[in-house]
Amino acid sequence: MKPPVLLIYNLRGERAARTRLVAMRFRARVREVERREYARPLAELVETGPEGDWEGEAFDEEMLVMANFPAPLVQAFLQGLRRAGVRPGGLKAVLTPTNAQWDSRALYEELCKEREAVSRGAASVHAREKREKA
Numbered sequence: 046m047k048p049p050v051l052l053i054y055n056l057r058g059e060r061a062a063r064t065r066l067v068a069m070r071f072r073a074r075v076r077e078v079e080r081r082e083y084a085r086p087l088a089e090l091v092e093t094g095p096e097g098d099w100e101g102e103a104f105d106e107e108m109l110v111m112a113n114f115p116a117p118l119v120q121a122f123l124q125g126l127r128r129a130g131v132r133p134g135g136l137k138a139v140l141t142p143t144n145a146q147w148d149s150r151a152l153y154e155e156l157c158k159e160r161e162a163v164s165r166g167a168a169s170v171h172a173r174e175k176r177e178k179a
C-alpha cells in the first residue's frame with residue numbers, strides 16, 4: 046500500500062503548523078501545492094515535486110486532499126486535527142479514482158458545489174448519482 050500523502054492549499058501560520066504535526070503523527074507526507082501547479086492532475090501532485098506554470102484563476106480558501114488514506118485513517122486524522130485544536134473549516138477531500146485526474150481548480154469548484162447543495166439542504170450531487178445507479 047502506498048504511504049499517505051496530504052496535499053495542502055492555502056494553509057498558513059499556526060493552523061498549518063498544527064496540521065503538519067498531526068499529519069506527521071499519522072506518518073503522512075505533507076505536500077504544499079503552489080498556485081503555479083493548479084493545472085496538474087491531483088494524482089500527479091501526490092507523486093511528484095513542485096513544478097508548473099498555472100496562470101488561471103486561483104482560489105484563496107484552505108483545502109486539504111487526503112491521498113492513500115484508508116477510511117479509518119481519514120477518520121483518525123480528522124479527529125486528530127480536532128484534538129490538536131485545528132478549528133473546522135476549509136474544504137476537505139479524499140483522492141479517488143474519479144477525482145485523481147482533475148486539476149486543483151476543478152476539485153475546488155466541485156467541493157464548493159457540494160457545500161452549497163448541503164447548505165441548501167439538498168442531497169449532494171454524488172449522493173444523488175449513487176441513488177440513481179442503485
